Amino acid sequence: MMKRIITTTVINQSGVLNRVTGLLMKRQFNIESITVGHTEQPGISKMTFVVHVEDQRKLEQLLKQLQKQIDVLKVNDISDKAIVTRELALIKILSPPAVRSEITSIIEPFRATVIDMSKNVITVQVTGDPEKVEAFIDLVKPYGIKEMTRTGATSFVRENQKTPSQQLSIL
Amino acid sequence: MSVQVNAKQAEALGGDVEKQAVQGADIFIQSLQNEGVEMIFGYPGGAVLPIYDALYKNPIPHILARHEQGAIHAAEGYARVSGKAGVVIATSGPGATNLVTGIADAMMDSLPLVVFTGQVASAVIGTDAFQEADIVGITQPITKHNYQVKDVNDLPRIIHEAFHIASTGRPGPVLVDIPKNVSNEIFTKADVKQNEVNLPGYQPTTTPNFLQIQKVAQAIQKAEKPLVLAGAGILHAKASKEFTSFIEQTGLPVTNTLLGLGTIHGEHSQFLGMAGMHGTYAANMAICECDLLINIGARFDDRLTGNLEHFAPNAQIIHIDIDPAEIGKNVPTDIPIVADAKEAIQALLKLGVVTEGIGDWTAHLNGMKQEFPLHYKNEEEGILPQEAIEMIHKHTGGDAIVTTDVGQHQMWTAQYYKFNHPDHWVTSGGLGTMGFGFPAAIGAQLAKPNETVVAITGDGGFQMTLQELSLLQESQIPVKVVILNNQCLGMVRQWQETFYQERYSQSLMPSQPDFVKLAQAYDLEGYKVSSLDEADEVFKKALQSNKPVLIDCRVKQIENVYPMVAPGKGLHEMLGVK
Ligand SMILES: Cc1ncc(C[n+]2csc(CCOP(=O)(O)OP(=O)(O)O)c2C)c(N)n1
Numbered sequence: 001m002m003k004r005i006i007t008t009t010v011i012n013q014s015g016v017l018n019r020v021t022g023l024l025m026k027r028q029f030n031i032e033s034i035t036v037g038h039t040e041q042p043g044i045s046k047m048t049f050v051v052h053v054e055d056q057r058k059l060e061q062l063l064k065q066l067q068k069q070i071d072v073l074k075v076n077d078i079s080d081k082a083i084v085t086r087e088l089a090l091i092k093i094l095s096p097p098a099v100r101s102e103i104t105s106i107i108e109p110f111r112a113t114v115i116d117m118s119k120n121v122i123t124v125q126v127t128g129d130p131e132k133v134e135a136f137i138d139l140v141k142p143y144g145i146k147e148m149t150r151t152g153a154t155s156f157v158r159e160n161q162k163t164p165s166q167q168l169s170i171l
Numbered sequence: 172m173s174v175q176v177n178a179k180q181a182e183a184l185g186g187d188v189e190k191q192a193v194q195g196a197d198i199f200i201q202s203l204q205n206e207g208v209e210m211i212f213g214y215p216g217g218a219v220l221p222i223y224d225a226l227y228k229n230p231i232p233h234i235l236a237r238h239e240q241g242a243i244h245a246a247e248g249y250a251r252v253s254g255k256a257g258v259v260i261a262t263s264g265p266g267a268t269n270l271v272t273g274i275a276d277a278m279m280d281s282l283p284l285v286v287f288t289g290q291v292a293s294a295v296i297g298t299d300a301f302q303e304a305d306i307v308g309i310t311q312p313i314t315k316h317n318y319q320v321k322d323v324n325d326l327p328r329i330i331h332e333a334f335h336i337a338s339t340g341r342p343g344p345v346l347v348d349i350p351k352n353v354s355n356e357i358f359t360k361a362d363v364k365q366n367e368v369n370l371p372g373y374q375p376t377t378t379p380n381f382l383q384i385q386k387v388a389q390a391i392q393k394a395e396k397p398l399v400l401a402g403a404g405i406l407h408a409k410a411s412k413e414f415t416s417f418i419e420q421t422g423l424p425v426t427n428t429l430l431g432l433g434t435i436h437g438e439h440s441q442f443l444g445m446a447g448m449h450g451t452y453a454a455n456m457a458i459c460e461c462d463l464l465i466n467i468g469a470r471f472d473d474r475l476t477g478n479l480e481h482f483a484p485n486a487q488i489i490h491i492d493i494d495p496a497e498i499g500k501n502v503p504t505d506i507p508i509v510a511d512a513k514e515a516i517q518a519l520l521k522l523g524v525v526t527e528g529i530g531d532w533t534a535h536l537n538g539m540k541q542e543f544p545l546h547y548k549n550e551e552e553g554i555l556p557q558e559a560i561e562m563i564h565k566h567t568g569g570d571a572i573v574t575t576d577v578g579q580h581q582m583w584t585a586q587y588y589k590f591n592h593p594d595h596w597v598t599s600g601g602l603g604t605m606g607f608g609f610p611a612a613i614g615a616q617l618a619k620p621n622e623t624v625v626a627i628t629g630d631g632g633f634q635m636t637l638q639e640l641s642l643l644q645e646s647q648i649p650v651k652v653v654i655l656n657n658q659c660l661g662m663v664r665q666w667q668e669t670f671y672q673e674r675y676s677q678s679l680m681p682s683q684p685d686f687v688k689l690a691q692a693y694d695l696e697g698y699k700v701s702s703l704d705e706a707d708e709v710f711k712k713a714l715q716s717n718k719p720v721l722i723d724c725r726v727k728q729i730e731n732v733y734p735m736v737a738p739g740k741g742l743h744e745m746l747g748v749k
Binding site: 010011019023057061064068069070071072 | 307308311312315316319321336370371372373494495496499500503
């Protein structure tokens with residue numbers, strides 16, 4: 001299995017998210033996460049998926065099937081490029097006064113922020129690439145995670161690419 | 172209701188609507204007329220009442236099927252033989268869901284359809300209103316694209332886009348869902364721009380890459396054992412003339428997919444017959460042995476390839492397809508070409524592509540063709556289904572438009588009816604839809620009123636859509652229905668015989684209507700034939716008649732379609748070769 005990050009630019013018609021996820025389901029692709037949001041152009045949205053595919057051929061199929069959708073303008077597999085990826089997680093951590101300062105000391109190096117607090121629970125926001133978010137979650141897990149929500153990854157290709165990366169041929 | 176219409180709008184609508192409110196339904200009819208729609212296949216109901224009212228005032232010929240499934244299969248038959256988009260209208264809810272099988276069928280076989288469904292009023296969509304079904308959601312995976320119209324002012328654009336999408340690139344069905352209030356609303360746009368298309372995400376590639384075409388030419392010249400696999404893409408591109416020139420110019424041997432039959436004359440000396448599960452020995456062995464396989468307009472369907480591990484194991488693969496997603500989907504490709512089949516073939520012809528030294532190969536293939544032809548064992552009495560097909564061929568001279576249902580009769584027709592012409596073969600290949608053949612023949616006959624149209628069906632499948640006999644009687648549509656009656660679900664029975672030790676679970680159908688009386692009940696001519704002599708006489712008369720006729724042709728029950736590649740086997744592992 002290969003993990004790939006795929007971005008698509010789509011026309012923001014009603015139902016477009018459904019179309020794209022429906023397509024992935026019909027063709028039996030495994031989505032790890034999906035994010036959608038507006039872009040700088042009115043009426044145009046961008047979706048970022050993290051998917052697991054078996055091999056290069058399946059990947060090519062996925063890209064071509066996405067490209068075939070009438071409302072899809074552009075499809076890119078950016079996994080092999082220099083990219084920036086960010087994800088945001090909100091986590092409610094059990095933090096009775098006894099351990100609170102210990103937890104705060106974990107929060108700091110991750111540049112996470114406390115955004116809400118009650119007697120025994122603090123809510124923390126952590127942003128970064130998915131591995132960093134993962135690492136943070138692992139560290140706070142022993143204290144007890146009451147609730148958590150993650151946005152999934154969203155990505156950009158960097159302006160400067162070091163080496164020309166191999167482009168999959170969309171014929 | 173009297174709303175002032177400005178001069179520009181009135182002009183765009185033909186000038187005769189001055190001082191009259193122009194409603195969505197009127198715009199709808201006008202848009203269909205602008206698309207040159209010759210006929211509509213449909214069925215009315217609550218949500219499309221405004222549309223049917225507009226149709227009453229401003230008629231386009233409308234074929235009132237007796238079931239929405241009949242309407243859409245007829246539209247498919249029309250589309251297949253005419254090359255134009257078939258147009259279907261149905262009401263919301265059950266009307267729309269009755270179309271689902273036909274939409275999926277058209278999607279699989281790349282048939283251009285524009286399907287209009289009524290929808291409940293916008294205000295109540297999402298409330299489980301009476302006759303509400305989320306047809307846009309339901310058909311999203313089985314349409315090339317679909318729309319729900321939200322604003323009456325978008326209607327002309329959406330209809331034009333729907334026809335554009337359905338009939339360009341790889342054709343397919345497009346559904347347009349129209350809420351009832353949209354049909355009633357007053358069109359307020361000053362300008363009815365009928366040719367507006369706003370589809371930045373849809374630009375099919377039709378012109379082949381020249382460098383790739385050169386590579387194809389080189390590969391053909393180098394190959395010692397080349398083979399062409401011709402699919403329905405050639406028919407959709409209306410390229411069979413160019414294709415035949417290409418074949419004759421190069422001397423390349425050809426095989427067909429099921430849906431590709433008719434791309435080349437069925438008795439052409441370079442034609443090896445159909446390939447695949449019930450393909451000929453020569454065609455399947457040619458695929459196994461070739462060193463270059465040139466696929467033009469076929470999608471390497473599993474019924475064609477058999478077990479992929481054994482498919483064309485020694486061949487370099489060229490795949491020419493208008494849909495890039497088909498290339499590399501099932502079979503890894505060495506030389507991919509995304510193009511319209513006609514443009515690609517023309518480019519090859521222009522290059523003057525030739526073969527060199529393939530004489531031994533073609534002699535070998537012709538030898539196999541001679542030694543292992545399609546065959547059946549003549550019986551003393553009764554009719555073999557294969558004999559019936561040959562008889563139909565004899566009495567139509569290979570010129571008829573032939574539609575089939577799905578099952579044994581379909582495979583025998585594919586094997587034994589040698590088509591003289593392209594676009595004369597109408598069958599449900601991808602979805603394998605029983606109930607398709609008879610209504611599809613009605614649509615085909617309406618598209619080509621001067622041709623002989625024969626619907627060859629099984630007794631099982633015919634009973635799925637036989638209500639359309641009403642149409643034959645009502646409009647005297649001269650379709651010839653031939654039921655190859657084996658009193659069973661023959662193809663199921665064959666599989667049960669071969670793979671389930673003759674446990675005929677629910678596949679024998681001894682109880683059936685008297686089909687001759689059924690025809691008479693619809694005021695149609697009906698005949699039953701049980702011997703070859705009877706059949707010869709009745710077929711001769713019926714196939715020359717200009718009236719609709721139904722023939723209940725009794726055939727031997729226990730008869731199998733051979734050769735056969737069992738599921739999971741490679742093309743070289745055929746049963747019943749000799
Ligand atoms: C709608 C539908 N239901 C079920 C099937 C499965 N099926 C394939 S062939 C077949 C038997 C068809 O029998 P009949 O129409 O009598 O034709 P025959 O095979 O006897 O020529 C069946 C049930 C199908 N293809 N389509």
